[in-house]
Amino acid sequence: MSELLARHRAVMPNWLALNYNEPIEIVSGKGNRVIDADGKSYLDFFAGILTNMIGYDVPEVREAVERQIATGVVHTSTVYLLRGQIELAEKIARISGIPDAKVFFTNSGTEANETALLLATYARRTDQVLAMRQSYHGRSFGTIGVTSNRAWKNNSLSPLNVTFLHGADRHLAQFKGMSDAEYIQACVDDLRHVLATAVSNDVAALIAEPIQGVGGFTMAPDGLFAAYKEVLDEQGILFISDEVQTGWGRTGSSFFGIGNHGVTPDMMTFAKGLGNGFAVGGVVARGDLMDAPHAVGLATFGGNPISMAAANATLDYVLDHDLQANAARTGEIIVSGLKEAAERLSVVRSVRGKGLMFAVELESPAQAARFMEETKKAGLLAGKGGLYGTAIRMAPPLTLSVDEAVEGLGIIVTALETINAETINAEAAAQ
Numbered sequence: 131m132s133e134l135l136a137r138h139r140a141v142m143p144n145w146l147a148l149n150y151n152e153p154i155e156i157v158s159g160k161g162n163r164v165i166d167a168d169g170k171s172y173l174d175f176f177a178g179i180l181t182n183m184i185g186y187d188v189p190e191v192r193e194a195v196e197r198q199i200a201t202g203v204v205h206t207s208t209v210y211l212l213r214g215q216i217e218l219a220e221k222i223a224r225i226s227g228i229p230d231a232k233v234f235f236t237n238s239g240t241e242a243n244e245t246a247l248l249l250a251t252y253a254r255r256t257d258q259v260l261a262m263r264q265s266y267h268g269r270s271f272g273t274i275g276v277t278s279n280r281a282w283k284n285n286s287l288s289p290l291n292v293t294f295l296h297g298a299d300r301h302l303a304q305f306k307g308m309s310d311a312e313y314i315q316a317c318v319d320d321l322r323h324v325l326a327t328a329v330s331n332d333v334a335a336l337i338a339e340p341i342q343g344v345g346g347f348t349m350a351p352d353g354l355f356a357a358y359k360e361v362l363d364e365q366g367i368l369f370i371s372d373e374v375q376t377g378w379g380r381t382g383s384s385f386f387g388i389g390n391h392g393v394t395p396d397m398m399t400f401a402k403g404l405g406n407g408f409a410v411g412g413v414v415a416r417g418d419l420m421d422a423p424h425a426v427g428l429a430t431f432g433g434n435p436i437s438m439a440a441a442n443a444t445l446d447y448v449l450d451h452d453l454q455a456n457a458a459r460t461g462e463i464i465v466s467g468l469k470e471a472a473e474r475l476s477v478v479r480s481v482r483g484k485g486l487m488f489a490v491e492l493e494s495p496a497q498a499a500r501f502m503e504e505t506k507k508a509g510l511l512a513g514k515g516g517l518y519g520t521a522i523r524m525a526p527p528l529t530l531s532v533d534e535a536v537e538g539l540g541i542i543v544t545a546l547e548t549i550n551a552e553t554i555n556a557e558a559a560a561q
Contacts (some may be wrong), residue, residue, distance in 0.1 A: 134167075134426075142217070151191030151508055160188030162527050162534055165512070171504070175250030175524040175538055176513040180343070180375050180487075183403030184447055185527040187402045191406050195444035195473060196433050205435065208428045221412050221445055223494050223542045225385060227394045229263075230417035235410065235433030239374035239515045240268030241402035244399045244410040245339065247272055247290065249419050250335035252308075254368065257330050260336040263294045264517050266344035267372055270487075276337050279344060293328045295357075297350040298342055310351040318357045325365065335368035335396075343375040346488035346516025347482060352447065355391040368419070371395040374402050374411070375487070378445070379454030379528060381419060382461050382485025403528075408440035439469055453528035457485035460535040464488060467539045475550045490546070496517035497549050504545035 135153055146163060154166040162185045165171050171278060177183065184191070198204070198214070219233035235241045251257055261276040262268070267545030268274070275288030296317045299305065305313055325333070336358065341349040359369055377400045378388025384390045396419060405451040413420075448454070456534065465483045479491040492498050498514045501522050505512050513523045526538065531539070 140289060150502060154506075155354075161185050161187070161428045162530055170507050170509065172511045173526075173534060173538055173541070174511045174540075175505075175526045176362065176511050177403075177525055177527050179513065180380070180405065180497075181402045181403070182406075182407050183377045183378060183380075183528055184406050184444060184453065185529045188406065188447065190447050191229050191292075191443045193358055193441050194439040195408070196255070198439040201435075202434055205428050205431070206499050208433060212433060212435060212438065214435055214442055215433040215545075217511065218357045218433075218438055218442050218445065219451045222400075222412070223326060226396070226398060226414045227389075228396070228414060228416055229394075231414050232417045232420040233412055233414045234420060235412040235429060236401070237409045237429075237432050238268075238269050239372075239399060240273050240411075241432070242399035242401055242413050243267045243276070243370075243372060244270055244271045246399050246415070247276070247335070247337065249397065249415060249423070250337075250368045250370060251290070252423050254332055254334040254366070256332040256334050257289065258291045258293070258331075258333045260367070261292055261294055262297050262338045262342070262350075263299050264342055264345040264348055265294075265337075265339060265372075266342065267427070269337075276498045281519070282344060283515075293324055293327075295324065295336070297338070297354055297357075298345060299350040305559050310353070314351060314354050314357050317354060317359060318427060321358060323341075324359070325331045330444040333365065335370050336362055337370040339374075340376045340390060341381070341484065341487055343523075344515050346491065347487055348516075348521075349484070350391075350484065352390045353392065355388060356393045359393050368397065370394070370397045373398045373400050375525070378403050378448055379457055380485055380487050380525065382454060382458030384531060385454055387484075389513045404444060405437050406444040408437045410437040410441045423480075448528065451529075454485075456530070460530045460532060461485040461488065462537050463532065463535045464542075471543045471546060476547050477553050478546060480509030486528060489516070489521045489523040490542070491516065492520050492522065492549070497553070498522055500549050500552075501545050505541055508541045508545065510541040512542075 156164045157167050158165045164174050172321050222233050224229035249284040261279045267276045267277045272289050275292050278294045316347040373386050379385050381387050395416035399413050406412050465488050468481040472481050498520050514519050515523050
């Protein structure tokens with residue numbers, strides 16, 4: 131055990147997860163690569179859990195932050211006017227597509243989802259909420275309540291009365307073999323049945339990830355949330371799209387993940403990549419919903435001058451360089467290459483993804499752990515997850531080049547080939 135790992139375990143909680151049998155300390159980075167304390171370089175295909183959205187040591191972001199620091203003002207709180215906050219809110223409101231949109235900034239995705247749930251339950255005067263099976267929306271008391279993954283739930287207590295829907299669970303026997311249209315219809319029928327049987331009177335909102343992050347990048351077929359929203363609208367139930375991982379062009383085909391369903395939600399939550407590593411989250415919602423609460427509110431650190439400088443520069447960079455198009459282009463190289471390789475690799479159960487948000491489903495958690503070690507050894511950082519711990523999930527920075535996409539694909543396929551061969555040999559030895 132390294133000296134730093136021993137110190138970590140002595141003072142940090144046991145449930146604070148670390149990747150790898152021998153966890154690494156990242157000490158520097160540039161572009162889409164990082165270097166650990168031993169001097170080993172890695173192509174980063176996980177981006178600090180989708181947070182270093184445009185890579186490392188980006189001059190535009192660094193210089194924006196340095197300019198703000200040079201003013202001597204790193205914090206004022208929201209009781210004063212914050213120019214950077216207003217400018218960023220104007221941009222987000224404009225690109226959200228939400229009518230008469232207003233924005234509230236937080237420090238994280240968890241806090242953003244808490245805020246959205248507060249707005250929804252206040253507006254609808256009910257604690258009843260719908261969420262998706264296999265979902266993850268944060269680690270706080272309220273967001274754990276709308277999280278549907280046992281590995282991430284510490285208790286059953288919740289300030290919310292939650293019912294979970296189908297939509298990203300096509301692996302279940304009752305849905306196998308269905309076309310997209312048939313599956314969507316089955317899910318809509320179930321939603322109507324839930325509203326007729328499992329809830330009492332009014333429901334506040336449905337909160338959903340267009341692509342489930344911790345769920346292993348599982349996703350509803352395009353169009354499901356449009357079909358859901360038709361039913362929700364009949365009863366005035368609000369729709370919250372959790373864009374913490376899917377926002378800012380990552381899916382390639384839409385700037386926000388929900389756009390792939392042809393839907394404009396009542397609210398969207400965001401965080402992670404917007405600050406390119408600086409802490410920023412928030413909610414963009416219809417103005418009437420945002421303005422409704424009667425109690426005074428503020429955010430001490432949410433939308434602070436430093437995070438706003440970073441976020442403005444990051445969003446401008448994404449838009450100016452059309453990184454959504456780059457995500458579509460480089461993501462297609464990787465996803466198509468993985469699907470081609472999967473045809474000859476029995477350990478790969480499925481490949482899924484949109485843009486630079488893709489996953490490989492393996493047969494066992496042990497294989498997923500083995501993949502992590504193999505790719506680490508080869509100089510690539512990845513993530514894992516999924517409901518059963520069998521998914522490898524990857525989301526490189528949106529600045530990934532074509533050459534880096536090809537390089538990363540090669541490392542991934544080689545690791546999968548190694549695991550496939552090991553599995554075949556182990557099965558043969560057992561016979």
